[in-house]
Amino acid sequence: MSLELIDVHKSYPIRGGRKDILRGAYGRIARGEKVGILGRNGSGKSTLVRILGGVEAPSRGRIRSSMTLSWPIGMMAGFQPQLSGADNARFIARIYGRNTEPTVESVADFSELGEYLRMPLMTYSSGMRSRLALAVSLAVDFDCYLVDEALAVGDTRFGRAFAEKIERSGLILVSHSPALVRRLCTRAAVLDQGILTFYDDLDEALATYNAL
Amino acid sequence: MSLSGEVALFLRGARMQRRVIGALVVREMHTRFGRHYLGYAWLFFEPLLLGTCIGFIHLLRDQAAVFGPFEFYAVAYVVFFVFRGIINRASTAIPSNIGLLYHRTITLPDIFFARHIIETVSCIGVLVVLLFALFAVNGDLPENPTKVGLAMIGMALLSQGIALMAAALTAAVEGIERGVHAMTYLILPVCGMFFLVDWLPESFQELALYIPTVHIFELLRDGQFGSRIRAHYDLGYVAAWIMVTHLIGLAALRITRQRIGLE
Numbered sequence: 001m002s003l004e005l006i007d008v009h010k011s012y013p014i015r016g017g018r019k020d021i022l023r024g025a026y027g028r029i030a031r032g033e034k035v036g037i038l039g040r041n042g043s044g045k046s047t048l049v050r051i052l053g054g055v056e057a058p059s060r061g062r063i064r065s066s067m068t069l070s071w072p073i074g075m076m077a078g079f080q081p082q083l084s085g086a087d088n089a090r091f092i093a094r095i096y097g098r099n100t101e102p103t104v105e106s107v108a109d110f111s112e113l114g115e116y117l118r119m120p121l122m123t124y125s126s127g128m129r130s131r132l133a134l135a136v137s138l139a140v141d142f143d144c145y146l147v148d149e150a151l152a153v154g155d156t157r158f159g160r161a162f163a164e165k166i167e168r169s170g171l172i173l174v175s176h177s178p179a180l181v182r183r184l185c186t187r188a189a190v191l192d193q194g195i196l197t198f199y200d201d202l203d204e205a206l207a208t209y210n211a212l
Numbered sequence: 213m214s215l216s217g218e219v220a221l222f223l224r225g226a227r228m229q230r231r232v233i234g235a236l237v238v239r240e241m242h243t244r245f246g247r248h249y250l251g252y253a254w255l256f257f258e259p260l261l262l263g264t265c266i267g268f269i270h271l272l273r274d275q276a277a278v279f280g281p282f283e284f285y286a287v288a289y290v291v292f293f294v295f296r297g298i299i300n301r302a303s304t305a306i307p308s309n310i311g312l313l314y315h316r317t318i319t320l321p322d323i324f325f326a327r328h329i330i331e332t333v334s335c336i337g338v339l340v341v342l343l344f345a346l347f348a349v350n351g352d353l354p355e356n357p358t359k360v361g362l363a364m365i366g367m368a369l370l371s372q373g374i375a376l377m378a379a380a381l382t383a384a385v386e387g388i389e390r391g392v393h394a395m396t397y398l399i400l401p402v403c404g405m406f407f408l409v410d411w412l413p414e415s416f417q418e419l420a421l422y423i424p425t426v427h428i429f430e431l432l433r434d435g436q437f438g439s440r441i442r443a444h445y446d447l448g449y450v451a452a453w454i455m456v457t458h459l460i461g462l463a464a465l466r467i468t469r470q471r472i473g474l475e
Contacts, residue, residue, distance in 0.1 A: 055472065056473035057470045071314035078313075078315060080239060094231060095235045
């Protein structure tokens with residue numbers, strides 16, 4: 001099982017032409033690998049996440065995947081503000097074919113939202129929202145987890161549960177933080193000026209990134 | 213791949229799609245009406261109220277009609293409500309659900325199918341309530357309920373095909389959704405809701421029968437009044453419209469899906 005990028009191009013129309021975000025990216029990420037993708041601000045990290053996440057299609061080339069990849073962890077992908085946290089969790093459980101009540105229980109346990117779990121999402125503080133989003137992401141099993149940007153979980157209960165989860169499956173971490181990539185990944189790629197370069201050696205990738 | 217393998221794959225896909233659409237229906241219901249019983253009641257009251265109002269307006273205007281104008285217009289208005297409800301919501305379906313596309317199991321058509329199921333089922337509910345009310349008041353039941361139901365389903369499917377096309381068009385051309393809204397009102401006088409083809413001069417009859425909704429309303433009236441009227445319709449023509457609009461709509465949505473994110 002793996003995820004392969006085959007000559008992936010992405011460009012957007014801008015005033016007076018097109019802006020290239022990706023110019024022919026190649027790469028292969030096998031099941032169980034923990035790969036970091038490093039990029040400076042504005043290098044196209046979010047675009048890459050949307051392409052890997054399957055929301056946007058590449059302009060050219062393709063992504064061939066034989067493993068299940070999560071939605072970006074912690075993102076409220078398709079969550080409805082009018083619905084309660086529990087109802088949103090039930091929805092995610094249903095579309096991934098999981099039983100709803102065990103999912104809600106696990107979300108209640110990890111999010112520590114208490115009574116708020118039955119309240120509409122729009123009444124949540126941003127901290128509560130991110131706790132809910134993380135807890136829901138954790139309740140579904142994937143072959144590989146996609147993580148966008150700094151996941152400031154550290155040595156929290158969620159952080160430990162998440163570490164355990166990615167230990168058993170894989171991770172694609174898209175970030176601008178070399179420290180985070182060093183902590184969580186075994187291999188890394190650097191995205192710079194539309195070119196995505198994979199390095200087998202983590203130190204080499206970090207050195208290249210720091211020299212940018 | 214062997215044939216049985218393909219069948220198994222297809223069945224697994226069908227099961228997953230059913231699950232996803234079911235989940236979307238529940239989500240949409242909760243979002244649209246909240247988790248209050250009053251909210252769900254609105255689902256019924258809105259078309260019922262409008263249908264009743266239209267029925268009353270005509271009741272006051274033409275007392276001397278062959279059959280109760282209330283049952284002629286109010287019932288037809290509920291069927292029209294399916295058309296209007298499905299098509300008017302088409303333009304917002306994609307922009308308001310873009311986050312759902314992070315979940316690989318959800319496809320663009322699923323989002324539409326779920327909304328259309330809600331719209332259709334609620335209008336069928338209203339229709340049943342209305343028909344029972346009419347029965348209670350003057351003892352009239354539709355002569356052929358199957359035809360009434362078939363008209364409702366036909367209208368839902370036709371609207372779905374047009375809605376898929378309208379959604380793809382809205383995604384491609386900004387601002388066109390106003391035109392789509394206007395269209396659902398402009399079609400009102402000619403859609404067949406206000407007349408029977410038999411009432412029209414012969415030269416107009418042929419023209420009217422080019423409009424697919426006219427056939428659907430004729431089918432509805434045939435189901436309601438049967439022997440009391442002479443209905444003109446061709447179900448094959450309606451089926452052809454449904455198929456062609458679905459084919460174009462689904463193909464156009466595939467293109468739309470590829471272009472999402474360009475904005």
